[in-house]
Amino acid sequence: xxxxxxxxxxxxxxxxxxxxxxxxxxxxxxxxxxxxxxxxxxxxxxxxxxxxxxxxxxxxxxxxxxxxxxxxxxxxxxxxxxxxxxxxxxxxxxxxxxxxxxxxxxxxxxxxxxxxxxxxxxxxxxxxxxxxxxxxxxxxxxxxxxxxxxxxxxxxxxxxxxxxxxxxxxxxxxxxxxxxxxxxxxxxxxxxxxxxxxxxxxxxxxxxxxxxxxxxxxxxxxxxxxxxxxxxxxxxxxxxxxxxxxxxxxxxxxxxxxxxxxxxxxxxxxxxxxxxxxxxxxxxxxxxxxxxxxxxxxxxxxxxxxxxxxx
Amino acid sequence: xxxxxxxxxxxxxxxxxxxxxxxxxxxxxxxxxxxxxxxxxxxxxxxxxxxxxxxxxxxxxxxxxxxxxxxxxxxxxxxxxxxxxxxxxxxxxxxxxxxxxxxxxxxxxxxxxxxxxxxxxxxxxxxxxxxxxxxxxxxxxxxxxxxxxxxxxxxxxxxxxxxxxxxxxxxxxxxxxxxxxxxxxxxxxxxxxxxxxxxxxxxxxxxxxxxxxxxxxxxxxxxxxxxxxxxxxxxxxxxxxxxxxxxxxxxxxxxxxxxxxxxxxxxxxxxxxxxxxxxxxxxxxxxxxxxxxxxxxxxxxxxxxxxxxxx
Numbered sequence: 001x002x003x004x005x006x007x008x009x010x011x012x013x014x015x016x017x018x019x020x021x022x023x024x025x026x027x028x029x030x031x032x033x034x035x036x037x038x039x040x041x042x043x044x045x046x047x048x049x050x051x052x053x054x055x056x057x058x059x060x061x062x063x064x065x066x067x068x069x070x071x072x073x074x075x076x077x078x079x080x081x082x083x084x085x086x087x088x089x090x091x092x093x094x095x096x097x098x099x100x101x102x103x104x105x106x107x108x109x110x111x112x113x114x115x116x117x118x119x120x121x122x123x124x125x126x127x128x129x130x131x132x133x134x135x136x137x138x139x140x141x142x143x144x145x146x147x148x149x150x151x152x153x154x155x156x157x158x159x160x161x162x163x164x165x166x167x168x169x170x171x172x173x174x175x176x177x178x179x180x181x182x183x184x185x186x187x188x189x190x191x192x193x194x195x196x197x198x199x200x201x202x203x204x205x206x207x208x209x210x211x212x213x214x215x216x217x218x219x220x221x222x223x224x225x226x227x228x229x230x231x232x233x234x235x236x237x238x239x240x241x242x243x244x245x246x247x248x249x250x251x252x253x254x255x256x257x258x259x260x261x262x263x264x265x266x267x268x269x270x271x272x273x274x275x276x277x278x279x280x281x282x283x284x285x286x287x288x289x290x291x292x293x294x295x296x297x298x299x300x301x302x303x304x305x306x307x308x309x310x311x
Numbered sequence: 312x313x314x315x316x317x318x319x320x321x322x323x324x325x326x327x328x329x330x331x332x333x334x335x336x337x338x339x340x341x342x343x344x345x346x347x348x349x350x351x352x353x354x355x356x357x358x359x360x361x362x363x364x365x366x367x368x369x370x371x372x373x374x375x376x377x378x379x380x381x382x383x384x385x386x387x388x389x390x391x392x393x394x395x396x397x398x399x400x401x402x403x404x405x406x407x408x409x410x411x412x413x414x415x416x417x418x419x420x421x422x423x424x425x426x427x428x429x430x431x432x433x434x435x436x437x438x439x440x441x442x443x444x445x446x447x448x449x450x451x452x453x454x455x456x457x458x459x460x461x462x463x464x465x466x467x468x469x470x471x472x473x474x475x476x477x478x479x480x481x482x483x484x485x486x487x488x489x490x491x492x493x494x495x496x497x498x499x500x501x502x503x504x505x506x507x508x509x510x511x512x513x514x515x516x517x518x519x520x521x522x523x524x525x526x527x528x529x530x531x532x533x534x535x536x537x538x539x540x541x542x543x544x545x546x547x548x549x550x551x552x553x554x555x556x557x558x559x560x561x562x563x564x565x566x567x568x569x570x571x572x573x574x575x576x577x578x579x580x581x582x583x584x585x586x587x588x589x590x591x592x593x594x595x596x597x598x599x600x601x602x603x604x605x606x607x608x609x610x611x612x613x614x615x616x617x618x619x620x621x622x
Contacts, residue, residue, distance in 0.1 A: 002445050069410060073403035092384040092451050095406060096444045099380060102410065103440035106417055110433045115426045122421045122433060129414035133407045134313050140403050 001100060004089075008097045012068060012085050029080065032197075033168045034060045036302060040172025040186050043296035052175045054108050055121060059168045061105035062125055066132050066164075068098035073140060102129070121171050128167040135159025142226040146234070146245060153231045154278075157198040158191070165194030173294075185291050189299070192286035197306045199279035202227035203272065206263050218259040221266075224248050228278065233271030240268035283307050312411060315400075319408045323379060323396050340391065343508075344479045345371045347613060351483025351497050354607035363486040365419050366432060370479045372416035373436055377443050377475075379409035384451060413440070432482050439478040446470025453537040457545070457556060464542045465589075468509040469502070476505030484605075496602050500610070503597035508617045510590040513538035514583065517574050529570035532577075535559050539589065544582030551579035594618055 001009060010016050016023050034056035041052040070076070071084040072091050078084060086094035109125065112118040138156040142148050169190030173183040205220035205227055220227050226234075234241050234248070244265040247258060254262070266272060283303055290299065312320060321327050327334050345367035352363040381387070382395040383402050389395060397405035420436065423429040449467040453459050480501030484494040516531035516538055531538050537545075545552050545559070555576040558569060565573070577583060594614055601610065 001441065005445065005448060066410075069406050073406060091402075093448065095380050095384060096448045096451075099377075099409075099413065100441050100444040102413055103437040103444070106433060107437045107441075110430050110437065115430050118430055119421050119426050122417060126414040126418045126421065130312065130411050130418075133411040133414070134316065137316060137404065137407045140407075 001104065004093070005097050005100055008085055008089055008093060009101065011088070012064060012097070014080065014082075018083075018088050023082075029060075029064075031060055032302070032306075033063050033165065036165065036168040036190060036193075037172040037175070039296065039298040039302055040169040040190070040294075041176040042172075043294040043299050044173045044176035044178040044182060044186070051112055051114065051117065052172065054112055055171045055175045058105040058108040058121070058125065059164070059171065061101045061108070062129065063164060065098040065101035065105065066129075066136070068094050068101065070136060072098075073136065117174055117177075120174055124167055124170060124174075128163050131159045131163040135161070135163070143224070145226070146249060148226045148231050148234075150228070150231055150235055153226065153228055154195065157195055157228070161198040161201075162191045162194030165197060166191035169193075178294075182291065182294060185289055186294065188289040189286050192282045192289060193303055193306060196279045196282035196286065196303075199228050199275050199282065200307055202229055203275055203279070206230075206266065207272070218256075218263060221259045221262045222254045224254070227275075229266045229271035229275040231271075232274035232278075233266040233269035236269040236271070236274075238269045240265045244269060279307060312415065315404070316408050316411055319396055319400055319404060320412065322399070323375060323408070325391065325393075329394075329399050334393075340371075340375075342371055343613070343617075344374050344476065347476065347479040347501060347504075348483040348486070350607065350609040350613055351480040351501070351605075352487040353483075354605040354610050355484045355487035355489040355493060355497070362423055362425065362428065363483065365423055366482045366486045369416040369419040369432070369436065370475070370482065372412045372419070373440065374475060376409040376412035376416065377440075377447070379405050379412065381447060383409075384447065428485055428488075431485055435478055435481060435485075439474050442470045442474040446472070446474070454535070456537070457560060459537045459542050459545075461539070461542055461546055464537065464539055465506065468506055468539070472509040472512075473502045473505030476508060477502035480504075489605075493602065493605060496600055497605065499600040500597050503593045503600060504614055504617060507590045507593035507597065507614075510539050510586050510593065511618055513540055514586055514590070517541075517577065518583070529567075529574060532570045532573045533565045535565070538586075540577045540582035540586040542582075543585035543589075544577040544580035547580040547582070547585075549580045551576045555580060590618060 007020060010020070011018055014023050014029065037056040037059055038052055067079065068085055071079060072086045072094050076084055077087045084094070085097060105125065106122060109118055109121045112121065135156050135158070139160055142152075142156065166187045167190070170183050170187035173186040178186070202220070205225070206218060206229060208217070210217045221230070230244070230248075233244055244262060247254070247262050247265070283306070286303055287295070287300070318331060321331070322329050325334050325340065348367040348370055349363055378390065379396055382390060383397045383405050387395055388398045395405070396408060416436065417433060420429055420432045423432065446467055446469070450471055453463075453467065477498045478501070481494050481498035484497040489497070513531070516536070517529060517540060519528070521528045532541070541555070541559075544555055555573060558565070558573050558576070594617070597614055598606075598611070
């Protein structure tokens, strides 16, 4: 990729800082999606390591393109403890870099040696991209809107997060030349895992340790985001739900004590417990979706990692 | 595509208005790129009409995705005489719709019956997309910058416009199962034609009839855009160039009389004549790039249409 896009891409991926000096540790993402491609391929055995690595790179590029655009749309100034690309170089550069990473993801897949796998992988990844767009659009529409139900929220999370994680697991199986039934089973596993991942992310967004997450504490509440613990709390019909709804309906900026109060109300209304239960259920469903033949230790370990993040 | 993205996509493409009522005539684009795919395929003969139509649809979607994002980046409020998507629905929706159309373009190509053509077409279209991103990034960086040379400008125009038009002609030949040399020749034809197209667009941006172009008169000058006539004028070393440079360096909003004066200065400094000459040369080069066997009447007619737009 040509400059200045290459510098911005490496910055976003945590390889270096804005001036191309060495980035501090922890600036790179977890690469969970790439890891899932490898783990799914390994679980199916018979995989070609070369193809798997290309597919893992492609899903990471696709994911990072959506992060670049999401940060612009959501106005998020920091990610992983560093300023986002748009807040360093401006929104135009962040949009165009995202577009270029989207193209690069597809180029990598088109370059796979097996054309039949290439076409299937591209089909699945781009269908997933359309779902991500619909999910992100829905997520934006939730902001500041009351009356979002738990079902609305789960449908949005399926589009915004779970479909890509399902895609990663399915593509890992595809790269291992697994049969269609196994590819579909790994897709379902990833989809359930992805829902759990989003629900845990929502818990972290309220009760996470900023030192670990790189996000300011309570930032989701301060922005009145309709995350799962909040949606579950608002739909609980409790006294705390009424007070929380009033806090969310108020147009004024939240103070730190408002944020603390909101977190306490979500917990009082049972939102924290409900979100944790939903996450646990999705992990169980994920494990149940896996045929015994592909129930590998790596996939189990990654599933548990998703649920045990610091929060 | 799901709602609300489908309504926005159809609005952008000129199929209907924002409330899905019938759009006025002239709201749809020229579909020049799609037409070039068909003309190139027909010139090579032996083409499969089904595949050609899919490829034409894909390049139009790719082009329209970049227009949606360009309008956000450039802050353009109108296109083809109607409010742009971002100015109706907001920038987030316009970004996400562009991303979804990008994905849809690739999905259509991945769905081609001949997988070898599918992979080649995807490779070429996505390599083109990266070029478009680099070109758009360069174009943004030109805004408000003095010292842009004619060579800088032509390189940017090659990335921003010519590479996609070259891609359309090459993909048309590919869909007709033409040999590699013919595909490459049509790619070169389209590239030269695309440069001419951009240069004529720049002339229209200053001297075009707003009733025909749908753009406010002199809008490129009012925004101090470094288009080819302006860049050629600024590099002419004439008295008019000095006065024009002063107008461009001034931070104040241009009045209509400033815009009129700028247009007169560009013409005085020879910028209008130079841009017209560059366009004519590129058209000649385009025609020269075509092997006699594929020098079809349609391709000649489209070439002349490009140069004879109202300005």
